[in-house]
Amino acid sequence: xxxxxxxxxxxxxxxxxxxxxxxxxxxxxxxxxxxxxxxxxxxxxxxxxxxxxxxxxxxxxxxxxxxxxxxxxxxxxxxxxxxxxxxxxxxxxxxxxxxxxxxxxxxxxxxxxxxxxxxxxxxxxxxxxxxxxxxxxxxxxxxxxxxxxxxxxxxxxxxxxxxxxxxxxxxxxxxxxxxxxxxxxxxxxxxxxxxxxxxxxxxxxxxxxxxxxxxxxxxxxxxxxxxxxxxxxxxxxxxxxxxxxxxxxxxxxxxxxxxxxxxxxxx
Numbered sequence: 001x002x003x004x005x006x007x008x009x010x011x012x013x014x015x016x017x018x019x020x021x022x023x024x025x026x027x028x029x030x031x032x033x034x035x036x037x038x039x040x041x042x043x044x045x046x047x048x049x050x051x052x053x054x055x056x057x058x059x060x061x062x063x064x065x066x067x068x069x070x071x072x073x074x075x076x077x078x079x080x081x082x083x084x085x086x087x088x089x090x091x092x093x094x095x096x097x098x099x100x101x102x103x104x105x106x107x108x109x110x111x112x113x114x115x116x117x118x119x120x121x122x123x124x125x126x127x128x129x130x131x132x133x134x135x136x137x138x139x140x141x142x143x144x145x146x147x148x149x150x151x152x153x154x155x156x157x158x159x160x161x162x163x164x165x166x167x168x169x170x171x172x173x174x175x176x177x178x179x180x181x182x183x184x185x186x187x188x189x190x191x192x193x194x195x196x197x198x199x200x201x202x203x204x205x206x207x208x209x210x211x212x213x214x215x216x217x218x219x220x221x222x223x224x225x226x227x228x229x230x231x232x233x234x235x236x237x238x239x240x241x242x243x244x245x246x247x248x249x250x251x252x253x254x255x256x257x258x259x260x261x262x263x264x265x266x267x
Contacts, residue, residue, distance in 0.1 A: 191221050207237050
């Protein structure tokens with residue numbers, strides 16, 4: 001792990017120290033219990049993708065990326081989230097890291113508050129148990145755990161805790177060397193087409209890795225999926241979902257861009 005990942009992890013560790021001082025874990029857990037989040041049912045991303053007869057588009061609300069900087073700084077989740085739901089998204093992915101993605105946990109809470117009932121995928125650089133409690137408090141259906149950030153034993157422990165908290169886990173892989181992490185018993189697998197330590201993207205990563213992942217695993221591809229033809233290729237290879245954000249968020253109307261993309265998928 002080097003370059004951008006080292007900076008990201010260092011920043012996340014600093015953030016965590018601040019959060020734990022501001023809201024200790026015991027206090028956070030108390031808030032979750034008081035608000036009823038522990039018993040509140042959330043929609044299942046795994047079920048949504050499993051039961052669909054077509055490729056699921058997980059539309060991402062992303063205002064900023066490490067590669068591009070700000071792409072839609074003034075975007076409002078309460079508007080775009082409703083549009084994503086209206087125009088056929090299977091789920092909404094919400095990056096909650098502010099430094100690199102311009103996100104907040106409050107985005108998850110806000111889109112729930114306006115009545116969106118889709119599964120919500122909580123996307124952050126999760127390296128600590130505390131962050132799973134943050135995701136639960138926000139109202140996430142599922143969280144992403146990224147293999148390259150975690151020792152395999154720690155990953156297994158985080159998967160177990162997420163399940164105890166009533167959330168599903170999508171395990172993010174970048175290379176074949178990380179396939180051992182499949183033993184952590186995540187609910188889904190995301191193959192990221194971007195190199196972990198750079199911004200280079202190639203969907204052939206997904207097309208190659210799919211051969212090494214058990215056929216009955218729910219597989220999602222992410223990164224560089226900028227045409228419906230690429231999405232169709234991934235569906236043919238065995239993927240049940242794709243995560244797409246920049247393609248939609250760089251337009252004047254992300255919801256309509258999603259609508260057009262899904263219509264092209266059906267052609």
